[in-house]
Amino acid sequence: MALIWLDGELRDADSARVSVFDHGLTVGDGVFETIKTEEGRPFALTRHLDRLAVSAAGLGLPAPDLDDVRRACAAVVKALPLPLGRLRVTYTGGVGPLGSDRGQAPPTLVVAHVEGARLPESTAAITVPWPRNERGALSGLKTTSYAENVIALARARQAAASEALFGNTAGHLCEGTGSNVFVVIDGELHTPPLSSGCLAGVTRALVVEWSGAKETELPLGVLREADEIFLTSTARDVQAVRRVDDRELPGAPGPVTAEALRVFRERSAADIDP
Numbered sequence: 001m002a003l004i005w006l007d008g009e010l011r012d013a014d015s016a017r018v019s020v021f022d023h024g025l026t027v028g029d030g031v032f033e034t035i036k037t038e039e040g041r042p043f044a045l046t047r048h049l050d051r052l053a054v055s056a057a058g059l060g061l062p063a064p065d066l067d068d069v070r071r072a073c074a075a076v077v078k079a080l081p082l083p084l085g086r087l088r089v090t091y092t093g094g095v096g097p098l099g100s101d102r103g104q105a106p107p108t109l110v111v112a113h114v115e116g117a118r119l120p121e122s123t124a125a126i127t128v129p130w131p132r133n134e135r136g137a138l139s140g141l142k143t144t145s146y147a148e149n150v151i152a153l154a155r156a157r158q159a160a161a162s163e164a165l166f167g168n169t170a171g172h173l174c175e176g177t178g179s180n181v182f183v184v185i186d187g188e189l190h191t192p193p194l195s196s197g198c199l200a201g202v203t204r205a206l207v208v209e210w211s212g213a214k215e216t217e218l219p220l221g222v223l224r225e226a227d228e229i230f231l232t233s234t235a236r237d238v239q240a241v242r243r244v245d246d247r248e249l250p251g252a253p254g255p256v257t258a259e260a261l262r263v264f265r266e267r268s269a270a271d272i273d274p
């Protein structure tokens, strides 16, 4: 079941229509956010909306009206209350001309509220055999040009894993297709810096803030040596990695991961941006 906000109106999923010429569809000229809702309360909404604006600016899209997006989020959540949901906000270049004339046609804003799922406490991952370009135009932006992630995720599924981890062109650890990555070395928690090309994950930022993780350039090979590894994202919260490629990490979640998860659960239960 899903409920959609489109063109300023609430619709059910079957009657919501976007043009087949929308640039979000034809060339991936769009940005998006996935926001967790619990008992009708969006989690860290302001951080997500700020990132939507950053991604839109990176693509040269007209700045989204964040009050409008906020109203749309409130309307779909109110109309479809769910114990655990996901707000999917998509904002695209619409159907106008591409390139220098863009922005003359109104952008498309779609906000959907769909059911969420709780994921298992540990998972398997693979490494991706090609690099993420940390200097590329899309680096660090949450755009609808996610085909590279989709290809990598398909490889993960073939290997009975749920995530694929990228290194960057410098051979440093970067991020997953839809998650950030943390490693424990000698009892200390580290995560790649934003300069690695990773997305500024909302969950990542909170774990750095709440668990004091260090932002460190790490060689991709750290995945073969780290004592513990975990992933963070809106869907996963903090999720331990129990296998990377053919390396097993028995006992995952280890003590540092378990503590990061405990702290995340405790602190995020308080009202962050109600």
Ligand code: PLP
Pocket (backbone or CB within 6 Å): 034, 142, 175, 176, 177, 178, 179, 180, 198, 199, 200, 201, 202, 203, 204, 232, 233, 234, 235
């Ligand atoms: N990295 C990528 C490429 C993502 O798409 C996502 C989320 O979808 C993340 C990291 C994690 O970000 P967040 O914690 O804000 O969900």
